[in-house]
Amino acid sequence: MSASQFQGAQESPLHLRVKHLVAELLAADARTEPGSVVVDEYVVHGDSRRRPDVRAIYDGKPIAIEIQLATTQIPIIIAREDFYRREGRHLIWLTWNFVPVERAHLLTAFEDIFYSHNKNLFSLDDAVVSESRERGALLVRAFWEHGDGWNSKITTLLDLEWPSSGLPYAVAPPPAWHDAFRARWLAATTVHGTPWAARKELYSELAEKLGDDSIDASMLEETDIGALLNAILSFVEGKPVGSRQGNLTELINTFLASERRFRFARIMRKVITVTGTSELLDKPSVAAKFSRAMQDAQDGPESHTGRVALLLFSELFEKRKSAS
Known part of the structure; x- marks a missing residue:
């Protein structure tokens, strides 16, 4: 099904571009363990295996970055999250040039990762990539929806909250x-x-x-x-x-x-x-x-x-x- 979205290709040209951008910026980040950045290679855990878009050791933590551009099916998203949790790897979902929309119009796949990231979404865009290169660190634009409408800020991976269980987030939602x-x-x-x-x-x-x-x-x-x-x-x-x-x-x-x-x-x-x-x-x-x-x-x-x-x-x- 994934291949059929791109006329038989396993990924779109944009997905390929973003994946290598992430790898480039991550490799230039001083918090990344030298030589630990790996693109598109399988990780095996028990009888299961997954091929993260990018993986690395960042600030002493094994991380995986998955690029989410298309409407990936929710079971695939859940399976990846479960696999990396069992493997002990922190997962970050990342999209490109996210444009905030009313929640009713948010793609189902994006809504799923929004909740996985404690009601945050992470995105790259040209401005963030440029600033990342200037600062020599992988930056992301974090989006969260508190009160009326969306809010956003540019942040380093280091400044994210990294819970022992669950996916990282930039801003915690207010308590119910x-x-x-x-x-x-x-x-x-x-x-x-x-x-x-x-x-x-x-x-x-x-x-x-x-x-x-x-x-x-x-x-x-x-x-x-x-x-x-x-x-x-x-x-x-x-x-x-x-x-x-x-x-x-x-x-x-x-x-x-x-x-x-x-x-x-x-x-x-x-x-x-x-x-x-x-x-x-x-x-x-x-x-x-x-x-x-x-x-x-x-x-x-x-x-x-x-x-x-x-x-x-x-x-x-x-x-x-x-x-x-």
Whole structure:
């Protein structure tokens, strides 16, 4: 299929040109181990082999650079990424003269490598090649999409983030809103609970995010959402949060000792199961607490508390759903 794109040739003239440009610039980079730049030769690992466009030892790390110009099929992209990961080689996907477009119009193959590179894309163009030659280093133009539209900058390979697993990136995406909210809630919380000043501010933000005029900070306080959040976070973190209890058994027993929290029992049962602590449910004291609490009407996903739990901890309930 790849050959048919170029009338029987295995690569386009542009692909060939870019590949040798990369090799030239990489060989001139002082961070590249002398003699380590190899173009178009197989790497063998176990029963598999791949032929990276360019490979080298850069800053002490084995790297592979694959040129992505055409609409390579996603299984091919995934297979290459898996192979280099198993082989212990850092992979960089590189394209030529990338023109930012709306995400809806981004080629599927580019979208796949965009996510592989932690929502970054790397490209070369004539200006970058010229600057690379002037500086004697392989530079790339990094693209990322934060907020409104695309951003870009020229960077060296050395300045990229090189995670131990996953592909390198130039700029990390901002944390998802729910992750940032949870981090701020945890930062404001001590063993004595979450102080009202911080709680009120976070409640107001949460109410706005829910987009329901009937929900405000006072209403969330009245429904004891703060106690529910701390209880869920305790099982996510693996230790009591916002409580002086010594362990999770004590925490859930204390949590369900209050009648106003009986309606949270079904939510907490799911949380306990998904976070891998389901053996706790077999303890007589905990089983008795849940048996009593479950006799009351329970908050479901359509309730205010259910909506909050889904908004802030959707991954818990998604895991539970996939396991059922």
